[in-house]
């Protein structure tokens with residue numbers, strides 16, 4: 009459940025925070041490094057969630073603030089995804105899942121949809137080439153049947169590469185994903201088994217429903233982060249989020265940094281999770 013985190017990452021995070029505070033001098037940063045260097049041999053542990061999910065919101069507003077087209081926000085948002093996915097893996101987060109394109113996002117202007125699909129294409133190609141070296145299995149969750157054939161092929165190639173990895177970190181992109189759609193599909197699959205007599209209605213369990221979702225064989229997310237100041241779930245991981253802790257921040261996704269993730273993890277670690285108990 010909890011992972012050991014090397015001092016170097018804490019140092020990175022601490023230094024990043026220091027950078028933001030102009031009043032701190034270069035000398036204090038050097039002093040901080042010296043203290044941390046001395047401790048480097050002693051492994052420091054701190055809890056990190058096993059599964060973090062993010063609603064990558066605020067790309068359009070980020071672009072608008074700069075007088076840029078919305079697509080520019082998505083491009084920078086894709087870079088932020090790379091940075092945060094790598095950081096998650098480095099600090100020991102086993103599963104990192106992002107909401108990249110919802111079942112409702114097809115309503116957006118064609119140019120915006122096209123840009124997002126191109127970003128997915130580029131990322132999947134890159135993932136196929138670098139997966140073995142990074143030991144990160146990239147997978148896509150959602151109703152993939154309506155995606156273009158070439159993207160479906162890239163996803164299949166990704167899955168093939170991912171299957172070769174041993175104990176990888178898992179990065180999941182939710183594309184053409186909707187929580188209600190996912191639950192509906194699970195219900196249909198289970199209903200077919202009841203119809204064929206394979207199971208009885210009484211045999212349906214929560215675990216069976218979980219195993220018929222796109223996230224089957226993954227643990228539920230413990231922490232879900234939504235940047236950009238919006239405070240809603242927007243149809244993301246509806247079933248899986250039953251006991252997730254939410255963290256909302258005003259930071260727009262393209263501006264989201266490892267230190268914002270660290271802040272969310274620190275907030276998460278202060279929460280008392282009771283799962284309905286006392």
Ligand code: FPP
Pocket residue numbers: 064065066067068069070081082083085086089107108109110113124127128131181236
């Ligand atoms: C919602 O913010 C964001 C999306 C619908 C798309 C998110 C996708 C990316 C960041 C690209 C990901 C790419 C890869 C390769 C993972 P919004 O644009 O609706 O923001 P707004 O509310 O400010 O308009």
